[in-house]
Amino acid sequence: MTSNSDTTRREFLKTSVAAASAFAAPAFVRGQNLNSQLQFAGIGTDGKGYSDIKLIASHDKVKCVAFCDVDLSRTAKVKPLAPEAPVYQDYKKMLDELGDKIDAVSVSTPDHTHAIISMDAMQRGKHVYCQKPLTRTVWEARQMRLQAKKSGVITRMGNQIHSHSAYRTAAKAIQDGVIGKVTAIHSWVGTTGHGRSGLLNKPANNEAVPKTLDWNLWISVAPMRPYGGNRVYHPFTWRDWQDFGSGAIGDFGCHLLDPVYTALKITGDPISVHSSHTGINDEVWPAQETIKYVIPGTQYTAGRSLPITWYDGGRRPDSRIAKLLPGQSLPSGGSIFVGEKGNMILPHYSQPFVNIEGVNIEPVESLDHYHGWVDGCLSGKQPSDGFEYGGHLTEAVQLGNVAAFFPGETLEFDGKALKITNNSEANKYLTRDYRTGFEIASL
Template sequence: MSRKITSIDRRDFVKKSGLGILGAALAPSLLARLNAGERLRTAHIGLGGMGMADLDAISSHELVDVVALCDVDSINLAKAKVLHPNAKTYEDYRELLKDMADDIDAVIVSTPDHTHAPASMMAMEMNKPVYCQKPLTHHVSEARAMNKLATEKNLVTQMGIQVHSFYDYKLATLLIQSGIIGKVHTVRAWSPKNWGYDGPGPSGSDPVPAELNWNLWQGTASERPYKEGYYHPGNWRMIMDYGCGTLGDMGVHIFDTPYNALELDVPETILNECRLPTGFGFPEHNIVTYDFPGTKHTAEKLKWVWYDGGGAPSRHQDLFLPNGEVLPDQGAMFMGEKGRLLLPHFQQLPRKIVDGEYVEMDIESLNLGKPVKDYDAESKKHYHQFVDACLGKGETTAPFSYAARLTETILLGVIAGRFPNQTLHWNSKKAKFDEKEANQFLDGNYRKF
């Protein structure tokens, strides 16, 4: 059984699940504990591929103690337990939050996309800081609800876009905001990855693996029979009920720097050129065009075009490189009134192009130090920034107030994929499309499980 859950009543879901009553009244003040010189106690929900990477990065901070681990797959859970033998283990995040309310200080959510909001909202209702993987949510209404709750409770939050803290991306942000190519009128961004599926949905069912709690894996999503190879452990990103396609995976990373550098809000119109919807999987190829209101770094309007699928975008004069060079596999190109800036993804320095030639840039004056090409060291900065903020040292750079707007932008492009070749008009103030038929996809159906 499922029902429509809106941004207004998501907290009802938390309360009716039996966890909303726990709140701060039953938990010692994190600030008081930290003032007493205690360490940050973390709970980790989701321990698959990215979950293990998150666990490794968070726990590498010298003041972190991992006290709780949760995964619906017992194999994942066992692997994490070997690394943190003193941590309590759970397969249901609701039980973890209920049982450990007084014993955790921060929560890391690294589940498939459809569980990001339910798990994060429960943790935040208990006044716990949350680090949540990207994209922040599966639905637009969830992104707004998470931002609202985090703001109301003044919680430390961070979305898991670790390249946000990388040298090359910070450099590109400073360059754009310095006006190195003047006001930007167009951004083109691309990824060859294909987190889409153009085939039919599966028929029949397969036995659920002994290590997997299929009911808990589905969580609030609509119930389906298990089918090997379609969902767990790796292909859920392709499926509408669970993921957000390539936009929700690589799009968040590649959008992040232009979005941040140009200080964008959400778009006014969205057009997705893709195949007709199947109701099951995302399109394997998307060309999404967004029109944004202007900012101090852009022209009166900003055009943004996203390409994903089998390769780099088709040849366009905006994307011609000097000396006949080939575009990097993934990246973004800023077009401004005084030239272009190429930003490969990732750990490659941005390059300025004027009149078809590369132009040297003075980056020493920006005081970023020497370029860094160390993924392990660079990625940990983003995680440690969250831990430090929880400890009262500094702030995060991708809090939910920022992440919610970026995620909303991404998800509007995902929704536009259900209406191929049709321009959708977004009313940010009302949080509605002018095209009423599109509004049904702003929310999800939360199943009782």
């Protein structure tokens, strides 16, 4: 049952956010919303989920009203944040039972469950903070973008470095023209596509599912398979497996390519994608990859299109591309922005530098990524990396994973039609088959 005051408050929050998404929110709406509380539920409560929930809950207008994790043994850390809040194993049951008592949710679960949970929450009018990559597939990323717009809810992707000084400084430097127009991007990370579980195929042995874990809910949209054992798939090692995670580019693409997309204001769909790697089977992602994209140019690029090359698993760009000054070196992960006047090197999570003598970049301040989303939910103002932005970025990242199934081929992509135009077989990898009972209700 919802009390009258809850209904009134909830209805008010909903209408004012809907109004704000249709046109700029009038000051009185913002003011009244900023005085109200955000009733928040955290989904996925260990691993990254714990830090997401803790940092969102540190906003003084947030009230934690529920927690949810498929493994009840992994909920102990969040309980002290709101000892009276109920703990659920099934997010659907939580949303059904608590209804309007929840305004907003975080989704910090393995990649394969981001879309099914976030779509359901948005369809019920909840604001959503969802971890990176926004989704496991290109099709899901498109649905998330469309649904967020349709529902008029406030969204943010969990790529928190977006708000960090290092990435914000890099974006400003590019937009200020420090290296001139950009002609190419090279981004790399040391992380490998598999190796976390030590397996290349499903294990022959099985172990009993821990009593605290609902394995059916963990598997969710993916085809059912036996539990396997601790750290075969969960926790954490799901990143290796095609059914659940997204390999190295899925794990880090939405971090490293985020300042590229933000700085260059990329909103167009990739034109083409090409992969080369050390080998792929039907289960895990390649250990080492090079993915080459061609992306439509913007006001900050020299050409009408822009080549972006991604390297992982120990592969990295030829250091001569960077034309470093004496004393400079390439970081273990990051990006080279090649410009007409010079190059900018952006190490992952630290300040950028350029190879132009005498030019130092003044850092800009960090913002609070988590509070920025909460403030957005209360004011109706969409933060910069909502699902419209995160959806575009994730589509590109996951398109790289589609290309991994066709090494050596250049796949041409028609973003409008959501179709690969020169290889019909590749289209099946843009989406997936959903397990009965776990289909995503799309638009």
